Amino acid sequence: MGRPGASGFELLRRRGSGPALNAAIVGRVAGDEGPDLAPLRAALATEGVVIGARRIRLGDESALIDPRTTATPANLARRRASGAARMVARLLICELGGDPGAPLMRSTSGSPLWPDGFTGSLAHDESFAVAAVGRSASVTGLGVDVEPAEPLPADLIDLVLSGQEKQLTQGDEISRRLVFVCKEAVYKAIHPIDGTELEYADIEVRLDEGTASLMDGRRLRLATLFADRLVAVAIC
Numbered sequence: 001m002g003r004p005g006a007s008g009f010e011l012l013r014r015r016g017s018g019p020a021l022n023a024a025i026v027g028r029v030a031g032d033e034g035p036d037l038a039p040l041r042a043a044l045a046t047e048g049v050v051i052g053a054r055r056i057r058l059g060d061e062s063a064l065i066d067p068r069t070t071a072t073p074a075n076l077a078r079r080r081a082s083g084a085a086r087m088v089a090r091l092l093i094c095e096l097g098g099d100p101g102a103p104l105m106r107s108t109s110g111s112p113l114w115p116d117g118f119t120g121s122l123a124h125d126e127s128f129a130v131a132a133v134g135r136s137a138s139v140t141g142l143g144v145d146v147e148p149a150e151p152l153p154a155d156l157i158d159l160v161l162s163g164q165e166k167q168l169t170q171g172d173e174i175s176r177r178l179v180f181v182c183k184e185a186v187y188k189a190i191h192p193i194d195g196t197e198l199e200y201a202d203i204e205v206r207l208d209e210g211t212a213s214l215m216d217g218r219r220l221r222l223a224t225l226f227a228d229r230l231v232a233v234a235i236c
């Protein structure tokens with residue numbers, strides 16, 4: 001789940017640091033107050049990347065194919081979110097001309113396994129699942145994250161934000177949360193490529209420039225949505 005949910009932030013603190021496919025929509029969450037992704041889709045079009053979202057619904061867990069997990073009550077909500085994200089991703093793969101029946105299993109690291117010729121990323125918070133997909137011929141790494149537009153908890157600011165990031169977001173708690181969302185997206189884009197275990201301090205986000213720079217010199221492009229949900233897509 002997205003970090004704002006207690007579980008994600010709790011993880012940080014510990015570190016110290018099925019259903020009908022047409023129920024998922026591309027670009028706007030169907031029939032509710034979900035985020036309008038149209039501006040983000042427009043921004044990503046030049047990258048050949050597509051993005052979509054879906055409100056997580058009862059029964060979405062049936063879209064998750066993963067023999068290593070079982071539908072115990074403790075993880076049913078997580079499986080439901082994972083299924084919803086895969087429903088969106090399959091629609092996006094189809095939109096790009098691929099097989100809408102792709103299994104989208106998990107690798108041992110937890111990252112999704114994409115069909116040949118595609119790469120992408122999944123995320124979910126308490127209510128919404130988001131996916132972003134591109135063709136691997138044009139995109140090497142792709143990461144997405146979604147969070148509610150709420151302030152970053154005060155005890156995480158020094159862990160997550162650099163001095164420059166704190167300065168650039170001074171007095172804007174939601175932008176500070178967006179920096180966090182960007183760093184999660186960067187992690188998801190980079191880790192599947194070479195296994196790099198990035199820490200927050202390894203990533204410098206410039207919301208004004210739409211970039212994220214890594215200590216090793218790599219630079220990713222960022223596309224962000226600042227609405228009732230914060231969404232970030234990192235591309236390299």
Ligand SMILES: CC(C)(COP(=O)(O)OP(=O)(O)OC[C@H]1O[C@@H](n2cnc3c(N)ncnc32)[C@H](O)[C@@H]1OP(=O)(O)O)[C@@H](O)C(=O)NCCC(=O)NCCS
Pocket residue numbers: 001002003008081082083085106109110111112121122123124125145146183184187188189191192197198199200203
């Ligand atoms: C991978 C990680 C960033 C996911 O964040 P999260 O808030 O727990 O959960 P989200 O809903 O945003 O994303 C979950 C999705 O991330 C994807 N994911 C999991 N591990 C991944 C990895 N190593 N690489 C890329 N994507 C990964 C999966 O698709 C997962 O969804 P699924 O389980 O339904 O398939 C987080 O769990 C993690 O491992 N963090 C440790 C590294 C870290 O925090 N470093 C500092 C940040 S720079």
